[in-house]
Amino acid sequence: MIAATGFAKRKVAVFGLGTSGLATLRALEAGGATVLAWDDSEAKRAEAAAAGFALAEIDGWDWTAIAALVLSPGVPLTHPEPHPAARAAQAAGVEIIGDIELFQRAVTASGTGARIVAITGTNGKSTTTALIGHMIRRCGGEAQVGGNIGKAVLELEAPKSTTVYVIEVSSYQIDLAPGLAPNIAILLNITPDHIDRHGSLAHYAAVKARLFDRQGAGDTAIIGVDDVLSKDICTGVSARRAARVVPISVGKSLGRGVYAIDGVLYDNAGTQAVKAGDLKEMRTLAGAHNWQNAAAAYATGRALGYTREKIFAAFESFPGLAHRMEIVAERDGMRFVNDSKATNADAASKALAAYRNIYWIAGGKAKEGGIESLAPLFPHIARAYLIGEAAESFAHTLDGKVAYRQCGTLAAAVEAATQDATADDADLRVVLLSPACASFDQFRNFEERGDQFRREVQRALAVTGGAAA
Structure with missing residues (x-):
């Protein structure tokens, strides 16, 4: 478990007591915070009470004494309208964050130099996250995989100098993580989704783009350029000249980046394009959508210093995700x-x-x-x-x-x-x-x-x- 630092002897409200909410309660208590916990669901409240957490109805919360509200990503922050807990926090000037923000602050405060790879996109992020975690382990690294896939991010092991966190992040989670600063940030694609929670496709894309806002020198931004919105984000991130940008594509060659043509992956992120390997031989990475996932994972592996040979050997042994091809x-x-x-x-x-x-x-x-x-x-x-x-x-x-x-x-x-x-x-x-x-x-x-x-x-x-x- 990762202890949530920065709130020792302070009061923190947690609204939303699903898997990540319960993990957040444990992490905050481990960091010395006093927590107020609530959920609209009676079943979730019962589960939290059974786990030993004290419950307090939000109507009784004294917002003047609360340092932060940690909101579940499933609870509306802005659209179709803010949840009453979010609205009350906003009125009181209390910061609203999520478990990904607590995670980032804890990793930074640890001083270990543990690295973070964050993956988002409308489609393919779970497979890409799992593939990158598998690749890191097969290449001799120490990967901790979680977030929007598998373990709640605060349930992962505490950071060490050798740790590489591979986390899937949804738009909801990015919206609640203003300080997220991944060493490697990946945006696969953007298609219309979650408009009810973001108000418009433009706002949905803008939230996704925040994944790159806090990157700097030494960081890597890997961005799909096969849809208009992601391509525009890639252009904007490149113009800032902060992180190193690696565009990825399936079906078209790139003057710079990593791309797949008819299942063959090419690496043109350096001085010249080279054939990296043949993805058509990968049984668990069949189809163009998986070639995009593999391009992102390959670019990540190269950014982490792995050889092409080791990366493709890892791809060959990837078992795939349950229930997904x-x-x-x-x-x-x-x-x-x-x-x-x-x-x-x-x-x-x-x-x-x-x-x-x-x-x-x-x-x-x-x-x-x-x-x-x-x-x-x-x-x-x-x-x-x-x-x-x-x-x-x-x-x-x-x-x-x-x-x-x-x-x-x-x-x-x-x-x-x-x-x-x-x-x-x-x-x-x-x-x-x-x-x-x-x-x-x-x-x-x-x-x-x-x-x-x-x-x-x-x-x-x-x-x-x-x-x-």
């Missing part, structure tokens, strides 16, 4: 991919674009727009297996374009897809769970759906003979 089994030219996290058509498009000859399992609780936007990728699909509430509407969209079966359940879909893929003599057949739907009609969450997919794959392979690789 996760390869769960392979046998006799069949590959079984768990992409249960793809809960809408845009997310499913990444997996459908990455493969050919797909036996696609789709369906669940449909999102607005269904799967009509996936029509350009229909030629990649050998057959579809439809499940859940969306089966009928998906069948209507696929009718006359893609062969399909209405299977109803995930178990039936896996069995049918495995049988059909087994009968196919293509070199590679991909049985893909990428539902393009929420899971709530048949499962508690996408994790439960993905876990069942794994079990059904093993069952189906046992029936067809032999064990999976």
